[in-house]
Amino acid sequence: MEALLLRASSYAADVDGVIHLITLLAGFWFIVAEVVLFYFIFKFRKKNNEKAQYITGEKKEEMKWIHWPHNLIIVCDIVLVFFAIKAWYHIKQELPDPDFTVKITGQQWAWRMQHPGPDKQLDTADDIELVDELRVVVGKTYHYKLESLDVMHSFSVPVFRLKQDAIPGRTITGWFKPTRTGAFDIQCAEMCGIGHGIMGARIIIETEEEHQKWMESLSGNSVAQAL
């Protein structure tokens, strides 16, 4: 997975771990099934006037060919369920204490990102609001409060392996922890009307100093705004 898409959050590797495990287990069954299928097709093609065999598939020793794979698949499923739920629990059900909280609001067709200002508190006068740009500090744990003003949107950051629908009338809280600096795509992942195709944004992950500098460069403006 890493080869196709960078990982930039603490839990991206957990999601990729589930993906790799499925690739291994399901891939095994897939290859077995395809190989057997093509082998049978080749082996049992019509030759001269040889008659086919008469097999009902209802005798015990015939049924074992179905029962054994059946039981093994159940075992594989149990393993998969365990790891899938483990990753899910970590990402969606746990909520580690945050260093910062941001508020993300989807609307037709833009993302409004409300960042805490220099006081590090959300919903205070020095908050910084950006459109289609989210600025976060690498290595810090963030809570996001996700809202929508109109229709369903979905906040998706592929490099984080994170996705959450935004629902009008609700505030959904989740978390992430960026682990590498850079600028990456945010996409809206839910059809939201004519502008859905342009409802992208960028997430900018920077070091603490860079973030500080950025806030200072703005402080004049945002103070003015607050007044």
Add this chain to the structure above:
Amino acid sequence: MSSAEHHHEQSIWEKYIFSVDHKVIGMQYMFTGIAMALIGGFFVYVFRMQLAFPGMSVPGFGTVNPMEYNSLVTNHGSIMIFWVAMPVLIAAFGNFLIPLMIGCDDMVFPRLNRLSYQIFLVSAIILIISFFVQGGGFGGAWTSYPPLSAKSEYNLTPWGASLWLLAVALEFVAFLIGGINFITTLMNSRAPGMKMYDIPIVCWMIVIASILFMASVGPLIAGAVMLGFDQVYSIGFFDPGKGGDPVLWQHLFWFFGHPEVYVVLLPAMGIVAEVITTFARKKLFAYKTVLFTAAATGVLSFFVWAHHQFVSGIDPRMANVFTVTTLMISVPIAEMLFVYIATLYGGSIRFTTAMLFALAFLAEFLIGGVTGIYLGASGSDIFFHDTYFVLAHFHYTFVPIAIIATFAGLYYWFPKMSGRLMNETLGKIHFWMTIIPFNFIFIPLFILGASGQHRRIYNYQNFPDLAVPELQNLRVVATVALIFMILGQIPFFYNFIVSWKKGEKADANPWKAATLEWAAPSPPPHGNFAELPNCYRGPYEYSVPGRDLDYWPQNVK
């Protein structure tokens, strides 16, 4: 019915337009479904061209604006599922095959059957009209989530959205009526001597599918009425500002939407069972297992719907329950595929075009099944949800179902439908020109999805991480392959039309198959059988030891 009734001369009008004959109604469904498939195919051609060559003037359409793009993808999905897969797999094959295969003269309720088709036709016409009304066709995705679908100030298609909803609701009504007919006919009109386990699998599958459909669609019809009220009278069932809940629609939709997958899958599996047993000259391996796994899949399919909603704002604890049920459903499906593969063991396989399509169904559907696990497992679905990976996955299920299995069935029963044979060489050209491009379309889309590309976006140049040339090249590959696949259908249409009129004459049983439909003349007259058959044994008695012939028809003592 008395035979005197059969022999009065029917006008063309009576015979083809207002017929109550199950075969004619089946053909009406078939040709309407194929016509709709051409529209759905044209739509995908237009929007795939836009994705590969953004901003170009698409030959036959012109430039594609975002509004049109949304409408094209929405209606491509709606058409292919509701107006192609369902009418062809359930209504066309069900109507044509069930009375013939269980050895009776018609459906139990022939007039109800005609009504079903007429309502279906009206629904198709309404859908087509919806593309041309003011504001254009509905573009809020085939899942039609509110509030987008509920308010015209959000979707900007005041007429398109409501007509789409009306068309879908009428389509459901048509299939409810048709389903009653299939179930009643299978239970009451079987040939004397045909016991439960003597019924051909395809008949069982169509009937199980009809039961699934009837049991799952009720809540969605209620939902459609509510959504209609929201659209027209702003009642607010799904409007949080008025105390409604938009996520409710998703539950109603997917409670139907997941069983719907099996509603079309099971008939396809049924068709494949008939074709592989005939051309492998083999008894179906473990008939009862196939039947029970189909039933188990059907029951389980009612408990998996929220796997479409893991990240949609439902309580995250719910996802764990639905991960378990979703992975559970992989067990009966895998078992069914193993049984089919096991059926080939010890066979004497003849590679007719129908058989090639049936085998390709197995090989390709496996890919669709396996990739579904990534989406059923909550942990990985967080990433894959609503990406092209999902899109590629379900096309690897729906294309084998609605296209590959349908072709297997068409090539197989064509002699029964028309009394003539199709050209096998053209058939094989058509086969390879369908299967090879199909894989070249969707394997690139798996890679795009895994690279983080989301669905329903008309131009990826707006997203810096997705605008890179490597990904754009994959989009071009998919589009070019699509064009090859579309061109690959020309030999089929040519073959179909020419063979129907001038093909080599087929006798009643050209494939030496054992089920009852082959005891009727080709094509079967009104009333089907010269003399209604008796049934003496199961449907797949091929290569029975000690018999000269390698098939033992159900109706031969």
